[in-house]
Amino acid sequence: GGGYIGMEIAAATVGWKLDTTIIFPEDHLMKRLFTPGLAQKYEGLYEENGVKFVKGASIKNLEAGSDGRVAGVKLGNGSKIEADTVVIGIGAKPAVGPFERIGLNSAVGGIQVDGQFRTNIPGVYAIGDIAAFPLKIYDRIARVEHVDHARRSAQHCVKSLLTAQTSTHDYIPHFYSRVFEYEGSPRKVWWQFFGDNVGETVQIGNFDPKLATFWIDSGKLKGVLLESGSPEEVQLLPKLARSQPLVDEVKLQNASSVEEALEIAQSSLQVGTNV
Structure with a gap:
C-alpha cells in the first residue's frame, strides 16, 4: 500500500537493510493527501534510501514456497516479486455490520455520532476511525483515520461522560x-x-x-x-x-x-x- 502504513513500514525495513518494495495501485504515494509534485519529492527520498516502487499495480495472490511460507507476490499483470515477508497496508473499511443490527446509523460510511460522540442509541458511543462526526469547522460529516483524532475523540467523549461538558468536538484535521x-x-x-x-x-x-x-x-x-x-x-x-x-x-x-x-x-x- 502507498499510504501511511506502507510508507512508514518501508522506511523502517530499509533501515534494517532489508530489500524493500512498495506495491500500490495509484500513480503516486499518499494519493488522498499528497499532490503529484509533493509525492515526487518523497518518492525520490525513499528511492535514495533503497526503496523500490511498483505503481499502478494490483496483487493477484501471494505464492508459497515448499515450506509453506510466503515466497512471492504475483501481480495482476502476471509478473512476480520475490518476498519472504509481506506487510498488507491497504486501508480498511469500517466494520459497521454488527452495529447495524442494533439500529446504529451507518449510512454515512461509519457510525454516525453527534459532537459528543453519542450515537442515535442512548448510552452507545463511537470514537476513532469508525466515528462519522460533525466536522464543525467545515460544516460536514467526516471520518478521520489517524491516531491524532483517535486520541482526541476519546478524550472529548470521556470528558463528556464524566463531566457536564456539552460542547461540540471542534477538530482541525x-x-x-x-x-x-x-x-x-x-x-x-x-x-x-x-x-x-x-x-x-x-x-x-x-x-x-x-x-x-x-x-x-x-x-x-x-x-x-x-x-x-x-x-x-x-x-x-x-x-x-x-x-x-x-x-x-x-x-x-x-x-x-x-x-x-x-x-x-x-x-x-x-x-x-x-x-
Whole structure:
C-alpha cells in the first residue's frame, strides 16, 4: 500500500537493510493527501534510501514456497516479486455490520455520532476511525483515520461522560508522519498537515530539508503541509487552518523560501484579525 502504513513500514525495513518494495495501485504515494509534485519529492527520498516502487499495480495472490511460507507476490499483470515477508497496508473499511443490527446509523460510511460522540442509541458511543462526526469547522460529516483524532475523540467523549461538558468536538484535521529517524540515518523526515486539502496548491522549498505546500480555495488558505518545520513554525499551522485567512497567492508563489512563505501566510492571518 502507498499510504501511511506502507510508507512508514518501508522506511523502517530499509533501515534494517532489508530489500524493500512498495506495491500500490495509484500513480503516486499518499494519493488522498499528497499532490503529484509533493509525492515526487518523497518518492525520490525513499528511492535514495533503497526503496523500490511498483505503481499502478494490483496483487493477484501471494505464492508459497515448499515450506509453506510466503515466497512471492504475483501481480495482476502476471509478473512476480520475490518476498519472504509481506506487510498488507491497504486501508480498511469500517466494520459497521454488527452495529447495524442494533439500529446504529451507518449510512454515512461509519457510525454516525453527534459532537459528543453519542450515537442515535442512548448510552452507545463511537470514537476513532469508525466515528462519522460533525466536522464543525467545515460544516460536514467526516471520518478521520489517524491516531491524532483517535486520541482526541476519546478524550472529548470521556470528558463528556464524566463531566457536564456539552460542547461540540471542534477538530482541525491533523495528519503527520515521522520516518527515517533511526541512528545513522542521513535524513530524518517529519511532516505535518493541518486543515483541508482542497483548491489550488502552491509548493515552496527544495526539500533541503524544508518543504511546504499550501492549499488555497477561493483566495482562502485552507490547509498547509510542512516538512521539517521548527516548533514555532509547526505551532503556526493550526492557527492558519482554523482562521482560513485570505492570502495573496501570487506573493506566496514568489516566496524564495519556506520561511518567507510562512511569514506571508502569518501576515495574512494578522490582517484578517485586524479586519
